[in-house]
Amino acid sequence: MEKDLEKIAKEKGIKYFLVSWVDMFGMLRSKLVPTRAIKGMQKNGAGFAGFAAYLDLTPAHPDLFGMPDPDSFIQIPWQKEIGWVACDLWMNGKPLEASPRVALKKQLARAEKMGYRMKTGVECEFHLINKEGTALADDMDTHAKPCYDQQAVMRQYPIISKIADAMLELEWNPYQNDHEDSNGQFEMNWDYDDALKTADRHVFFKYMTRAICESHGIRATFMPKPFMNLTGNGCHAHMSIWDLDGKKNLFSTDGEDPRGLGLSPLAYQFLGGIMESAVDLTAIFNPTVNSFKRINAPRTVSGSSWAPNAVTYGGNNRTHMVRVPDPGRFELRLMDGAVNPYLLQAGMLAAGLDGVENNRDPGDPLDINMYEEGHLAKDARHLPENLLDAIRLLDDNKIMRKALGDEFIDAYVKLKMADWNDFSHHLSTWERQHTLDC
Numbered sequence: 034m035e036k037d038l039e040k041i042a043k044e045k046g047i048k049y050f051l052v053s054w055v056d057m058f059g060m061l062r063s064k065l066v067p068t069r070a071i072k073g074m075q076k077n078g079a080g081f082a083g084f085a086a087y088l089d090l091t092p093a094h095p096d097l098f099g100m101p102d103p104d105s106f107i108q109i110p111w112q113k114e115i116g117w118v119a120c121d122l123w124m125n126g127k128p129l130e131a132s133p134r135v136a137l138k139k140q141l142a143r144a145e146k147m148g149y150r151m152k153t154g155v156e157c158e159f160h161l162i163n164k165e166g167t168a169l170a171d172d173m174d175t176h177a178k179p180c181y182d183q184q185a186v187m188r189q190y191p192i193i194s195k196i197a198d199a200m201l202e203l204e205w206n207p208y209q210n211d212h213e214d215s216n217g218q219f220e221m222n223w224d225y226d227d228a229l230k231t232a233d234r235h236v237f238f239k240y241m242t243r244a245i246c247e248s249h250g251i252r253a254t255f256m257p258k259p260f261m262n263l264t265g266n267g268c269h270a271h272m273s274i275w276d277l278d279g280k281k282n283l284f285s286t287d288g289e290d291p292r293g294l295g296l297s298p299l300a301y302q303f304l305g306g307i308m309e310s311a312v313d314l315t316a317i318f319n320p321t322v323n324s325f326k327r328i329n330a331p332r333t334v335s336g337s338s339w340a341p342n343a344v345t346y347g348g349n350n351r352t353h354m355v356r357v358p359d360p361g362r363f364e365l366r367l368m369d370g371a372v373n374p375y376l377l378q379a380g381m382l383a384a385g386l387d388g389v390e391n392n393r394d395p396g397d398p399l400d401i402n403m404y405e406e407g408h409l410a411k412d413a414r415h416l417p418e419n420l421l422d423a424i425r426l427l428d429d430n431k432i433m434r435k436a437l438g439d440e441f442i443d444a445y446v447k448l449k450m451a452d453w454n455d456f457s458h459h460l461s462t463w464e465r466q467h468t469l470d471c
């Protein structure tokens with residue numbers, strides 16, 4: 034039986050619900066709904082004008098409905114009178130293909146039919162900056178190699194602890210918080226779980242981090258490369274496929290792994306699928322103009338960009354696109370902070386299942402430092418260098434068209450192309466410096 038949101042509200046003292054959904058560009062949109070109206074919305078959905086969001090809808094389209102998923106309910110820890118619920122988008126009585134949460138559920142249903150359940154964890158890096166977005170929030174955070182800097186992380190304790198306390202209260206099983214590789218950069222980790230749960234938490238984590246920072250007079254940004262000389266914000270994801278009960282990790286192997294990484298044949302097929310489609314998925318995993326300043330980046334002040342530049346995998350080696358840190362799972366390091374939390378999961382699963390269906394082989398792992406010896410990986414495909422190339426690759430990718438549907442890909446490509454064109458109409462300082470005296 035579906036959970037009754039009105040009943041939950043009465044038990045927990047909820048006065049308002051944030052009925053929320055994410056559009057194709059990852060923007061979180063909501064209506065703040067008094068509890069008296071939640072019963073009707075749980076049944077019929079909350080109405081929205083789709084043209085107002087990034088969904089490729091026009092003002093002539095009928096109402097868009099956000100159908101709350103009561104399983105996603107969160108009582109906001111710092112505003113207990115508010116409940117948050119994630120929605121699937123519906124139109125004309127059926128789920129909307131362009132809804133990122135619907136797209137993920139479609140891939141999850143496909144996996145379920147094959148007997149699989151995907152579990153994932155995400156690592157959302159972010160910078161703490163001033164309100165204007167022009168500088169780091171902490172002007173004492175200047176060390177050249179600031180990763181794990183105790184002094185700097187503790188200067189942000191009032192904010193970090195508030196976010197961590199909230200995750201503890203929500204029982205996400207958070208387990209560590211640290212200062213990351215760039216000045217002003219942090220990462221907070223919680224346990225992996227089912228892909229949809231992780232995606233909903235990822236959406237809420239971004240909202241929570243921003244909201245708590247704003248209440249402290251600063252700003253959190255997940256922008257892929259907010260400062261050219263500093264390490265960018267990645268969003269690495271760890272994944273494994275389990276049986277439908279969620280008890281047995283099918284990426285683990287009882288027997289010998291001839292490649293020595295402790296992965297099952299199924300894991301290698303899944304990995305083969307990810308490697309097959311990775312280049313074409315950058316438009317989804319690295320979805321902004323700015324994303325491509327993180328990929329293929331020059332060295333940062335800390336000495337490394339920590340971002341991949343080619344489609345390779347290795348063992349516990351952070352210079353590759355895919356790292357296998359432990360037996361039974363692997364980490365995809367391609368995505369950045371701008372990635373849509375639902376499309377991140379949908380893209381990985383769609384590519385991985387294609388690998389399983391077509392028995393794709395990722396080849397042997399590479400045990401080299403890709404930043405120093407990348408030239409040795411002669412056959413490795415290189416990631417696109419800008420958003421335009423990435424959009425064109427996605428547009429042409431038959432695997433993603435088949436998995437996510439033409440309606441979804443066409444809408445995404447159209448909106449992203451408009452984004453690229455908007456950027457192209459921008460006259461930059463670089464152009465003036467290099468062209469004024471032509």
Ligand SMILES: [Mg+2]
Pocket residue numbers: 156158213220
């Ligand atoms: Mg990190």
